Amino acid sequence: MTRKLRAAGIWGTGLAVPERVLTNADLEKMVDTSDEWITTRTGIKERRIAADDEATSDLAAAAARHALTEAGVRAEELDLIIVATVTPDVSFPATACLVQMKLGAANAATFDLSAGCSGFVYALDMAVRAVESGAYNRVLAVGADILSRITDWTDRSTCVLFGDGAGSAVVGPVSEGRGLLATDLGAEGASGHLLTLPAGGSRKPASAETIQSREHFILMQGNEVFKFAVRIMGETTQTSLKKCGMGPDDIDVFVPHQANIRIIEAARKRLGLPEEKVFINVQSYGNTSAASIPIALDEAFRSGKIKDDDIVALVGFGAGLTWASAILRWGR
Numbered sequence: 430m431t432r433k434l435r436a437a438g439i440w441g442t443g444l445a446v447p448e449r450v451l452t453n454a455d456l457e458k459m460v461d462t463s464d465e466w467i468t469t470r471t472g473i474k475e476r477r478i479a480a481d482d483e484a485t486s487d488l489a490a491a492a493a494r495h496a497l498t499e500a501g502v503r504a505e506e507l508d509l510i511i512v513a514t515v516t517p518d519v520s521f522p523a524t525a526c527l528v529q530m531k532l533g534a535a536n537a538a539t540f541d542l543s544a545g546c547s548g549f550v551y552a553l554d555m556a557v558r559a560v561e562s563g564a565y566n567r568v569l570a571v572g573a574d575i576l577s578r579i580t581d582w583t584d585r586s587t588c589v590l591f592g593d594g595a596g597s598a599v600v601g602p603v604s605e606g607r608g609l610l611a612t613d614l615g616a617e618g619a620s621g622h623l624l625t626l627p628a629g630g631s632r633k634p635a636s637a638e639t640i641q642s643r644e645h646f647i648l649m650q651g652n653e654v655f656k657f658a659v660r661i662m663g664e665t666t667q668t669s670l671k672k673c674g675m676g677p678d679d680i681d682v683f684v685p686h687q688a689n690i691r692i693i694e695a696a697r698k699r700l701g702l703p704e705e706k707v708f709i710n711v712q713s714y715g716n717t718s719a720a721s722i723p724i725a726l727d728e729a730f731r732s733g734k735i736k737d738d739d740i741v742a743l744v745g746f747g748a749g750l751t752w753a754s755a756i757l758r759w760g761r
């Protein structure tokens with residue numbers, strides 16, 4: 430049983446994506462693929478690619494500035510910054526430290542977390558628990574990744590899927606009954622090899638051989654990840670809903686990880702949700718990893734789809750393998 434002093438939830442969200450657009454037509458010139466294959470198998474039409482001088486902390490800080498403005502919070506008021514990423518600027522210092530510097534958030538503690546595409550929901554859960562406990566008052570949760578830097582642009586089975594971006598949320602105390610109602614976070618570490626970056630860590634440091642064997646790029650067994658995703662999206666959403674005494678019918682807006690339209694559609698059907706409750710922008714950005722859910726959440730909110738007191742469900746899966754879902758009642 431957790432000790433909860435007060436309710437906590439999202440005060441404001443923000444997103445940042447690079448300017449450069451890479452379309453399916455562009456990819457047709459790079460690898461043996463087609464717009465038709467990519468569209469029918471994934472739903473993706475285009476994605477954003479970071480400029481050479483753009484790093485994860487740049488996108489993360491830009492997304493954070495938008496969220497701070499939306500929330501009406503000054504950077505100096507933040508007391509904790511959590512950045513979920515698998516593509517930090519450098520191994521250390523943490524990307525959260527770089528974001529702190531860029532924002533001028535001198536009073537914030539900082540750390541990164543690594544939970545793949547589930548990372549933002551993990552970060553949101555930690556941010557909310559920190560505020561609920563009374564230990565922290567204004568927490569920034571960011572999901573940011575530049576997967577284009579670890580994508581093998583000669584591998585058609587992965588390079589068509591990913592894009593770059595960042596999304597963020599400022600978390601603070603909210604009125605009782607609003608904010609985060611329940612979460613379900615989990616991992617299946619034994620399946621970690623299904624989606625991994627093999628070299629560059631302590632197990633296999635960078636060497637001429639690891640570069641030669643292309644081990645600094647994403648290695649994925651796509652169909653196995655697909656099966657896991659379809660199963661877990663429905664299961665974890667049901668688990669979170671049960672924790673707050675709700676069912677799928679109570680969901681007003683469903684914001685899933687934007688990896689593949691077919692995975693989203695399978696999850697929607699398993700939960701019996703009507704199409705109009707599901708927010709989809711995978712066609713515009715592809716899979717932006719930890720940024721996917723907060724980017725979708727921000728677009729859903731700014732487009733007027735999410736209103737005060739709506740029940741919003743966030744659900745993701747990713748490297749780990751991990752999963753995470755959250756049920757929120759929107760508003761402060």
Ligand SMILES: CC(C)(COP(=O)(O)OP(=O)(O)OC[C@H]1O[C@@H](n2cnc3c(N)ncnc32)[C@H](O)[C@@H]1OP(=O)(O)O)[C@@H](O)C(=O)NCCC(=O)NCCS
Pocket residue numbers: 461462463466467470471545546585586587589624649651652653654655658688689716746747748
């Ligand atoms: C990657 C994914 C789109 C592949 O779709 P799929 O229907 O499983 O396709 P398969 O991998 O079975 O490949 C089918 C065929 O298409 C081919 N193919 C793969 N990528 C292709 C591409 N970009 N263009 C054209 N053909 C392609 C394959 O070589 C294979 O050909 P073959 O039948 O001659 O061997 C799908 O498995 C997926 O989305 N998985 C989840 C990945 C994910 O979300 N990862 C991130 C987790 S956060």
